[in-house]
Each structure stands twice: as C-alpha cells, then as structure tokens.
Amino acid sequence: MALDLDDVKRVAHLARIAVDETEARAVLSQMNDVFGLIEQMQAVNTSGVEPMSHALDVTQRLRADAVTETDQRAAFQAIAPQVEDGLYLVPKVIE
Amino acid sequence: MHNATLKSLSAELAAKRVSSVELTRIFLNRINKLNDKLNCFITLDEDASLKQAKAADRARAAGRAQPLTGLPIAQKDIFCAKGWLTTCGSKMLSNFVSPYDAHVVERLNAAGAVILGKTNMDEFAMGSSSETSYYGPVRNPWDPDTVPGGSSGGSAAAVAARLAPAATGTDTGGSIRQPAALTGICGLKPTYGLVSRYGMIAFASSLDQGGPMARTAEDLGLLMNAMAGFDARDSTSLEREPEDYTRELAKPVKGLRIGLPKEFFGAGAAAGVMKAVDAAIAQLRGLGCETVDVSLPNMKLAVPVYYVLAPAEASSNLARYDGVRYGYRAPDYSDLTDLYRKSRAQGFGAEVKRRILIGTYVLSHGYYDAYYIQAQRVRRLVARDFTEAFKRCDVILGPTSPGTAFRLGEKMNDPVQMYLNDIYTIPANLAGLPGMSIPCGFDEKGLPVGLQVIGNYFSEARMLGFAHQYQLATDWHQRTPPGVE
Numbered sequence: 168m169a170l171d172l173d174d175v176k177r178v179a180h181l182a183r184i185a186v187d188e189t190e191a192r193a194v195l196s197q198m199n200d201v202f203g204l205i206e207q208m209q210a211v212n213t214s215g216v217e218p219m220s221h222a223l224d225v226t227q228r229l230r231a232d233a234v235t236e237t238d239q240r241a242a243f244q245a246i247a248p249q250v251e252d253g254l255y256l257v258p259k260v261i262e
Numbered sequence: 263m264h265n266a267t268l269k270s271l272s273a274e275l276a277a278k279r280v281s282s283v284e285l286t287r288i289f290l291n292r293i294n295k296l297n298d299k300l301n302c303f304i305t306l307d308e309d310a311s312l313k314q315a316k317a318a319d320r321a322r323a324a325g326r327a328q329p330l331t332g333l334p335i336a337q338k339d340i341f342c343a344k345g346w347l348t349t350c351g352s353k354m355l356s357n358f359v360s361p362y363d364a365h366v367v368e369r370l371n372a373a374g375a376v377i378l379g380k381t382n383m384d385e386f387a388m389g390s391s392s393e394t395s396y397y398g399p400v401r402n403p404w405d406p407d408t409v410p411g412g413s414s415g416g417s418a419a420a421v422a423a424r425l426a427p428a429a430t431g432t433d434t435g436g437s438i439r440q441p442a443a444l445t446g447i448c449g450l451k452p453t454y455g456l457v458s459r460y461g462m463i464a465f466a467s468s469l470d471q472g473g474p475m476a477r478t479a480e481d482l483g484l485l486m487n488a489m490a491g492f493d494a495r496d497s498t499s500l501e502r503e504p505e506d507y508t509r510e511l512a513k514p515v516k517g518l519r520i521g522l523p524k525e526f527f528g529a530g531a532a533a534g535v536m537k538a539v540d541a542a543i544a545q546l547r548g549l550g551c552e553t554v555d556v557s558l559p560n561m562k563l564a565v566p567v568y569y570v571l572a573p574a575e576a577s578s579n580l581a582r583y584d585g586v587r588y589g590y591r592a593p594d595y596s597d598l599t600d601l602y603r604k605s606r607a608q609g610f611g612a613e614v615k616r617r618i619l620i621g622t623y624v625l626s627h628g629y630y631d632a633y634y635i636q637a638q639r640v641r642r643l644v645a646r647d648f649t650e651a652f653k654r655c656d657v658i659l660g661p662t663s664p665g666t667a668f669r670l671g672e673k674m675n676d677p678v679q680m681y682l683n684d685i686y687t688i689p690a691n692l693a694g695l696p697g698m699s700i701p702c703g704f705d706e707k708g709l710p711v712g713l714q715v716i717g718n719y720f721s722e723a724r725m726l727g728f729a730h731q732y733q734l735a736t737d738w739h740q741r742t743p744p745g746v747e
Contacts (some may be wrong), residue, residue: 170623174623175619177626178619178623178626179619179620181622181626182577182581182606182618182619182622183584183603183606184603184606184610184615184618184619185600185603185604185606185607186607186615191390192371194615194616194619196308197616197677198616198619198620198623200464200616200677200678201507201569201616201620201678201681202563202620203678204566204569204681205566205567205569205570205633206566207562207563208563208566208567208570208636208637208640209632209633209636211560211591211636211639211640211643213636213639213640213643216640216642216643217339217639217642218635218638218639218641218642219638219639219642219645220468220638221468221694222453222454222455222468222469222645222692222693222695223293223453223454223455223499223500223694223719225455225498225500226445227497228494228497229520230494231593239361239362241360242361243587243588244665245361246357246358246361246588247499247586247587247588248585248586248588248589248590248591249591255586255587257586257598257601258596258598258600258601259597260597261599
C-alpha cells in the first residue's frame with residue numbers, strides 16, 4: 168500500500184498543519200518509507216488477542232466528584248498570545 | 263569535585279567540606295566554559311539555581327538535610343519547572359515559561375535538590391540523536407562530530423562531560439537508555455507508572471516514562487528514591503508503597519539468572535558493540551551469574567508497532583498546540599483555521615510534523631482498526647514474550663543500541679534508519695518493563711558501548727543491585743571523555 172499526495176494533503180488538513188506542494192512531496196516519500204516499515208506488523212495473525220492499551224492492564228482510577236483545582240486564570244493568561252478582559256482572543260468566528 | 267558521584271558529593275556536603283552554593287557554582291562554571299561547544303543546555307538561570315542552593319545550605323545547617331539536599335541536578339527541558347522557560351526543544355514552546363512544576367520537579371525540589379538548568383533534547387522527544395531540537399544539535403563529548411543519542415541527549419552529554427553530576431530524562435522508545443549508551447553513562451527507565459507524568463510534556467502517553475541519568479547505578483537508585491511515587495494527577499500513576507531502590511546494592515549476584523534473547527545476539531548490532539557486550543556477559547559469569555538462552559520471537563515487530571502507536575498518541579497529544587492559550591502563534595493569518603494551520607506549520611519542526619501526519623493517518627476513518635488496534639494487539643504479543651522469558655531468568659541482557667555514536671547529520675534524511683536505532687530499547691517500552699543502560703566498554707573508535715539490562719515489573723532495586731555489583735568489578739563507568747580530566 169502506498170500513500171499518494173492527496174492522502175498527505177487530507178491528513179495535513181485533519182491535523183491543521185499547513186503544507187505546501189514541495190513539503191507535501193517530501194513528506195510523502197518519507198511517510199511511504201515509514202509505512203513500508205509498519206507493514207510488517209499488519210500481516211500478523213492477532214485473532215483472539217486483546218488490544219493492549221496500558222502496560223499493566225490497570226483500569227482507570229476514579230476520584231471523588233469534588234473541586235480540586237484552584238483559580239489560576241491570571242497565571243495561565245499571562246503566557247497566552249493574546250488576551251483581553253480575561254478572555255483568549257482569536258480571529259472572529261461568527262459574523 | 264566535578265568527577266564525583268552524587269553519593270560522594272552528598273557525603274562531602276554532609277561533612278561540610280563543600281556547600282551547595284560552592285558546588286552549584288563549580289558546575290555552573292563548567293557549563294559556562296563548555297556549553298558553547300556541546301550545546302547541552304537550553305536554559306540556565308544562575309540566580310534561581312543559587313537561590314535553591316542557599317536554601318539547601320540553610321536546611322542542612324538546620325539539620326533538615328535529606329540525601330539529595332544541595333545536589334545540583336539538570337532537568338530535561340520536557341519537565342515543567344515553575345518560572346523556568348520549558349521548551350521541549352521546540353519553537354512551539356520557545357516562549358513558554360511554565361506556571362507550574364512537574365511532579366518530578368516538585369519531588370526533587372522537596373528533596374532539596376538544585377535545578378542546574380534545562381537540558382537540550384530532540385523536539386518533543388521525537389528523535390534518537392538530539393538533532394531535531396529547535397535549539398540546534400547536542401554534541402557528544404566523546405567526539406564532538408558525533409551525536410549523543412536522543413532524545414535525552416542534552417542530559418546525557420551534560421553528565422558525561424561532567425557539567426552535571428546527574429540529570430533527569432524521559433524514555434518513550436529508548437530516550438534515556440540510548441543516549442546513556444552513546445555517552446558512556448547510566449540511565450534507567452522505570453516500570454511504566456512509577457514516575458508521574460504530570461508536568462512531563464506528553465509525547466506518547468501509554469509509553470512515556472521519566473527516569474534518572476547519572477554515572478553510577480548507585481546514583482540512579484538515590485534519584486529513584488526521590489523521583490518515584492504516586493501522584494493522583496497522572497491517571498496512570500501506580501499506587502504502591504514507597505520503596506528504597508538502593509536496598510539491594512550490596513547483594514551478591516551469585517546465582518542470578520541472566521536471560522540472553524537470541525534476537526538480541528543476531529547479526530543486528532555492530533561487531534564492536536557485540537564484543538563489549540559479550541565480554542561483559544563473560545565477566546558476569548565470572549561473578550557467579552548463570553546464563554539462560556531465551557527468546558523474544560516477536561521482537562522484530564516492536565519497531566513497526568511503535569511507529570503506529572507513538573505517532574498516533576503524539577498526534578492526539580500535540581493537538582493542544584493551537585496558538586491560542588500558550589506557545590507560538592503565527593504572526594499573520596486570515597481566520598481561526600488559518601491561525602491553527604500556520605501556527606502549527608511554523609511552530610513544529612519537520613520530524614514532529616511527520617509523526618503527527620503519520621499518527622493522524624493511522625487514526626483516521628477506515629484505518630483505525632487496521633493500524634492502531636492491530637498495533638495494540640501485536641503490542642500484547644511482544645509483552646507476552648517477556649512474560650515467558652522471565653519465567654526462566656531474573657534479568658535480560660543485550661546491547662542497548664545497535665551501534666555507537668554516529669556522525670551528526672548521518673541519519674537525518676532517512677527516518678527509517680534513525681528509527682532502527684531503538685530496535686533493542688522499544689520492546690521494554692511496549693511491555694512497560696524497566697530497562698537500564700550501563701557502560702560496558704568501547705568500540706574500535708574509542709566510543710562508549712552500553713549494556714542493556716531489562717528487568718521484570720518493579721524489579722528496579724534488583725536491577726540496580728546487579729548493575730552496582732558489575733560496577734564494583736569494572737571501571738567503564740569511571741572513564742572520562744577526552745579533555746575531561
């Protein structure tokens with residue numbers, strides 16, 4: 168299986184990363200090399216094998232539904248690219 | 263003084279032969295002299311370091327000293343430290359002054375350690391050479407034309423060049439062990455879940471694990487005592503009784519069963535590497551260890567599995583960098599989507615973008631089962647091989663890396679060649695097992711070779727004891743790079 172240029176552009180769009188034509192071509196050939204490597208594991212018969220999502224098969228810990236975080240808005244907004252009146256600014260989304 | 267271990271520096275501090283301020287200055291002076299050449303550190307803050315050192319001296323004077331009190335330790339720039347620039351080697355975070363401490367940083371601070379600086383690394387820990395950093399490549403003190411390995415290459419090179427007595431690292435596919443091997447130091451990736459990932463910038467969350475890097479196994483144990491511990495803020499942190507990781511240092515290795523997987527001893531590694539590893543095994547037999555042949559039949563699938571799982575998890579973790587709340591924002595954009603696209607295109611380097619694209623692809627509609635779920639199933643097969651092997655042995659040995667330090671630029675344009683550096687280290691990450699690298703010799707070019715020790719779950723104390731006994735019988739860990747007296 169080989170990827171084509173449209174695949175690269177599609178995933179770049181999904182990942183919200185701007186790529187120009189030259190970059191897309193360079194990435195395409197490297198991605199195909201990597202998928203060549205990945206192919207080895209696709210032929211393995213894994214019927215009956217449970218997917219392993221955690222190294223120790225522990226289940227997610229639950230905590231009490233209580234407020235644990237303190238208000239740190241000022242500290243967090245101090246490092247934001249653009250804020251005003253305690254709000255994060257982005258380009259206009261709704262006309 | 264800069265050649266001393268943490269253990270002996272701790273004794274010097276306790277005997278009042280040196281203060282933490284003096285010790286911190288010694289290392290800061292060495293950094294100021296040598297960092298231009300090696301590029302180990304991204305950020306230094308002498309005032310902040312010396313402030314911590316003064317506090318450590320006061321704590322000691324007040325009789326409140328702990329084993330690490332006053333010891334300067336370098337932090338990999340993946341760990342958030344309050345008030346410190348924390349870049350993760352990326353332009354994306356080149357303006358990110360962390361508003362909080364990682365759990366590891368909190369614990370080391372509470373133990374009285376001094377943050378010596380933030381070390382250079384592959385961008386977002388994605389790399390095996392420390393060349394993908396936005397801050398330029400790190401150089402290996404054994405030969406400045408070669409790489410120190412990665413991604414914790416700044417930490418490794420700093421410890422090897424005696425710019426720091428110890429450092430923190432993180433290991434997703436070998437990022438503690440491989441640079442430790444390539445620079446002739448020791449590094450331990452603990453059992454997954456022992457060291458909290460809170461404040462440790464995420465790459466592939468089911469694999470990432472923080473750990474210590476130092477010059478002796480004994481020092482790794484001292485650091486583990488401070489770094490490991492339950493933290494409710496990391497959902498994968500394990501709730502276990504605290505343990506003393508130095509408790510088995512004095513235990514003889516006689517009768518210990520060493521598993522030698524045939525897959526580690528095939529034609530994969532360089533002759534100079536295998537010669538040193540074989541010599542170490544022979545010496546360990548001389549110390550009374552037994553060797554057992556074992557097999558990890560699915561090991562060849564570990565790298566392919568890793569390059570599905572790690573990019574998939576990375577593409578999800580790195581979605582947070584959008585140029586809105588913190589980090590880099592592109593100067594010009596037309597609308598919100600354009601702001602995202604340009605901030606991410608300009609803020610991430612080539613390797614990070616490549617992995618995000620691979621990860622996005624394998625998680626995308628129609629491919630999820632064929633790639634991601636299949637990789638998780640094969641991951642279990644790789645883990646089961648270890649379960650079988652550990653029925654017959656106490657530790658598994660082999661090379662850490664197939665080669666010694668390679669030249670800068672040599673593998674930068676061939677991702678697959680770069681990825682194969684981690685062929686021996688990735689299996690332990692997939693299984694969640696502890697893995698360690700300790701120096702075991704040099705190749706024909708005079709470059710260090712690392713011996714990898716993989717233990718069963720939670721057997722860190724046993725592994726460190728084993729490594730310590732080997733280090734009592736050898737002096738590879740005491741060798742210094744050329745020019746380091």
